[in-house]
Amino acid sequence: MAHDILVAGGGIAGLAAAVGARAAGWEVRVFEKAAAFTEAGAGLQLGPNATRILREWRLLDRAVLRPYEPPRLSVRDAVDGRELGTLRLGTAARERYGAPYLTLHRADLHAALVDAAAEAGAHLHAGVAIARARVDGDLAQADLDGGTRVEADALAVADGVWSALRGQLVGDGPAPASGHVAYRAMLPMAQVPASLRLPDVQAWLGPRMHLVRYPVRDGEALNIVAFIEGRAEAGWDQAAGADALRSVARASCGELQALVEAVPHWRLWPVHDRPPLRSEDAMARGRAALLGDAAHPMRPYLAQGAGMALEDAFALQKVLAACDGRVLDVATCLRRYALDRWQRCARVQARSRRNGWIFHADGALRWARNLSMRAAGERLLDLPWLYGGR
Numbered sequence: 001m002a003h004d005i006l007v008a009g010g011g012i013a014g015l016a017a018a019v020g021a022r023a024a025g026w027e028v029r030v031f032e033k034a035a036a037f038t039e040a041g042a043g044l045q046l047g048p049n050a051t052r053i054l055r056e057w058r059l060l061d062r063a064v065l066r067p068y069e070p071p072r073l074s075v076r077d078a079v080d081g082r083e084l085g086t087l088r089l090g091t092a093a094r095e096r097y098g099a100p101y102l103t104l105h106r107a108d109l110h111a112a113l114v115d116a117a118a119e120a121g122a123h124l125h126a127g128v129a130i131a132r133a134r135v136d137g138d139l140a141q142a143d144l145d146g147g148t149r150v151e152a153d154a155l156a157v158a159d160g161v162w163s164a165l166r167g168q169l170v171g172d173g174p175a176p177a178s179g180h181v182a183y184r185a186m187l188p189m190a191q192v193p194a195s196l197r198l199p200d201v202q203a204w205l206g207p208r209m210h211l212v213r214y215p216v217r218d219g220e221a222l223n224i225v226a227f228i229e230g231r232a233e234a235g236w237d238q239a240a241g242a243d244a245l246r247s248v249a250r251a252s253c254g255e256l257q258a259l260v261e262a263v264p265h266w267r268l269w270p271v272h273d274r275p276p277l278r279s280e281d282a283m284a285r286g287r288a289a290l291l292g293d294a295a296h297p298m299r300p301y302l303a304q305g306a307g308m309a310l311e312d313a314f315a316l317q318k319v320l321a322a323c324d325g326r327v328l329d330v331a332t333c334l335r336r337y338a339l340d341r342w343q344r345c346a347r348v349q350a351r352s353r354r355n356g357w358i359f360h361a362d363g364a365l366r367w368a369r370n371l372s373m374r375a376a377g378e379r380l381l382d383l384p385w386l387y388g389g390r
């Protein structure tokens with residue numbers, strides 16, 4: 001008889017877990033608390049470590065994905081506008097890593113994962129939250145909102161940065177605010193002033209702020225995200241006036257200010273993260289595996305949160321495929337998953353935090369950063385340990 005797994009959360013991590021578990025031959029039920037399986041209107045960069053997995057699952061061929069392949073990453077100083085370093089992407093990334101570096105609309109990646117999971121035979125239930133979980137008995141048990149109890153051999157916990165299930169299983173509190181907020185916008189390329197339409201991923205580094213922009217959807221839309229130091233007054237993904245952003249950007253060069261002014265409406269996202277994982281414990285408990293932001297929420301300064309979620313799901317697929325319930329029982333397999341993943345995720349979390357300090361540097365630190373980026377350029381920006389995968 002096939003094993004079965006419950007998945008809490010229908011974001012990128014949960015749907016990827018569903019695709020991976022089906023590929024391993026497991027029965028899958030996904031429970032998503034939102035009324036529909038949807039994603040926010042924002043962009044994502046995916047390095048070759050992540051696109052390699054999408055290719056393995058035949059997702060790169062799906063028309064709904066509409067990926068964009070930028071030719072290069074350009075890093076510039078936000079104050080004087082000078083280029084500090086570049087990294088060749090496009091063909092160069094494919095040649096180096098055997099997979100492309102892509103930018104995507106999150107909703108397109110999400111839609112591709114929903115289609116792939118459903119076609120593979122996963123059962124997707126929207127509008128159903130998992131309220132409580134028990135994973136230390138002979139079966140994983142989940143109580144749905146409304147009181148129904150469901151059982152399976154395992155539970156994949158992928159309920160995001162504010163994971164309530166993590167609190168029950170791992171016993172720690174909510175992921176704290178990082179003290180940074182993100183202003184995000186997605187503009188149809190036709191509405192972007194011609195002088196600001198560039199094919200590259202561009203990152204601007206300024207004192208206590210940075211801004212990243214790149215085309216998505218076959219180049220038909222421009223994703224812009226600016227990070228500043230501060231706190232959001234209220235919840236997630238709110239419409240926002242950009243006074244605080246404009247006031248920080250005032251110290252920047254004309255081109256960057258023009259980019260900020262070109263956006264009519266911003267949305268504000270508070271950035272939450274946790275310190276890097278210190279052991280495998282927060283990635284598996286009994287019959288539960290934690291994936292994505294529930295396991296290792298990170299600042300998006302290495303553009304790898306979704307990439308790590310895809311890697312988690314692929315690693316989970318491998319252990320589920322090996323699990324025979326006798327020699328290799330479920331809890332042992334999930335522990336093996338956690339042992340495989342935690343150090344790499346911790347390294348990415350730590351590097352993401354460090355990038356924030358470097359990107360936002362001022363004074364002597366900014367001067368030293370610019371000097372070393374100009375001297376080392378591509379050698380600093382290329383990350384074989386990351387993009388090469390495991």
Ligand SMILES: Cc1cc2nc3c(=O)[nH]c(=O)nc-3n(C[C@H](O)[C@H](O)[C@H](O)COP(=O)(O)OP(=O)(O)OC[C@H]3O[C@@H](n4cnc5c(N)ncnc54)[C@H](O)[C@@H]3O)c2cc1C
Pocket residue numbers: 008009010011012013014031032033034043044045046128129130131158159160161163164165182184225269271291292293294300303304305306307308309
């Ligand atoms: C500004 C910004 C920029 C980013 N840029 C990048 C980038 O360029 N590249 C990259 O790789 N990553 C990036 N990331 C990170 C990436 O977006 C996240 O790491 C990724 O989306 C996490 O996916 P997830 O499925 O773990 O969580 P989520 O997307 O939060 O999904 C969790 C799901 O679980 C559901 N849920 C919650 N509780 C329950 C429950 N009890 N029962 C059932 N369902 C539940 C929620 O409704 C939600 O749908 C960025 C993040 C931010 C904030």
